[in-house]
Amino acid sequence: MSPEEPAKRYLENRMLKPRIEKVVVNISVGKSGEPLERALTILRELTGQKPCTRRAKRTIRDFGIRAKEPISCIVTLRGEKAMSFLRRVLPAVDNRIAKASFDGHGNLSFGIKEHIDIPGTRYSPELGIVGMDIAVTIGRPGYRVRSRHRAKSKIGSQHLLTSDEGVSFIREEFNAEVA
Numbered sequence: 196m197s198p199e200e201p202a203k204r205y206l207e208n209r210m211l212k213p214r215i216e217k218v219v220v221n222i223s224v225g226k227s228g229e230p231l232e233r234a235l236t237i238l239r240e241l242t243g244q245k246p247c248t249r250r251a252k253r254t255i256r257d258f259g260i261r262a263k264e265p266i267s268c269i270v271t272l273r274g275e276k277a278m279s280f281l282r283r284v285l286p287a288v289d290n291r292i293a294k295a296s297f298d299g300h301g302n303l304s305f306g307i308k309e310h311i312d313i314p315g316t317r318y319s320p321e322l323g324i325v326g327m328d329i330a331v332t333i334g335r336p337g338y339r340v341r342s343r344h345r346a347k348s349k350i351g352s353q354h355l356l357t358s359d360e361g362v363s364f365i366r367e368e369f370n371a372e373v374a
Contacts, residue, residue, distance in 0.1 A: 209336075213301065215358055216334040218277040221249075222327045223267035225258060233322045235268050237310055242280060246270045277331075281369060284329060287312040290371045294362065296368040297373075301361020304330045333361050 205212040220242060222234040231248065238246040242303040254262045272280050285292075287307050296303045308326045311318050318324070335356055340348040362373045 211335060211354075213333050213335055213360060215281065216273070216332040216338070217279050218272040218280055219269060219330040219332075220272070220280075220327055221267060221269045221330070222246075222325050223249075224325065225260065225266050227265045231265055231268065234325050237322055237325055238268050238270055238327075241310065241313065241316065242270045242272060243276070244270050244272065281329075281331065283315065284313055285312050285369055285371055290369070292365065292371055292373050294373055297358045297361050299358055301333045301335070301356035301358055301364070302331060303361065303365065304328065333364060 220238065222238055224230040224234050233248050235248070241334060247270070248265040249267045249269055250263045251260045251266045252262065254260060261369075262267060276284055284307065288305060292303060292305055292357050299323060306326060306328050309315065309324045310327060311324055334357060335354060337354060340346075365371050366373060
């Protein structure tokens with residue numbers, strides 16, 4: 196499939212145009228207490244939303260983690276907040292995303308080693324520096340039939356998003372380089 200082909204398909208049928216469904220930002224610190232509180236503050240400042248904590252599933256003695264202990268925080272962004280957050284975060288990775296970051300359905304995930312790499316973010320000594328994982332879910336109009344409560348249905352194979360279509364969407368929408 197050539198890079199121009201998906202764009203032609205979008206013009207013919209607007210139901211085929213991909214869109215950002217959600218962006219999930221995760222900071223895993225591996226400990227509860229003060230490090231987690233600092234990560235919560237950083238995530239709240241970056242996204243403008245209140246983060247939720249996630250708990251450990253099992254005890255890992257080597258790392259000092261107990262089961263059900265809060266060890267990470269997460270925020271889910273949708274709509275315009277998700278788009279603006281992605282536009283802010285992609286320069287932190289030099290607008291480059293590896294082709295291996297995309298899954299078979301066009302979704303992508305990437306990481307940022309230090310949150311201060313995001314443009315407009317200032318270093319605060321009392322908060323420190325944390326890394327984060329960003330997962331982007333890309334969908335099409337009509338994907339709701341898979342998850343709705345009443346009359347669930349399958350999405351047809353012609354309507355499913357492919358990895359190449361996800362790559363071309365990210366290139367067009369965010370001027371990102373996919374290598």
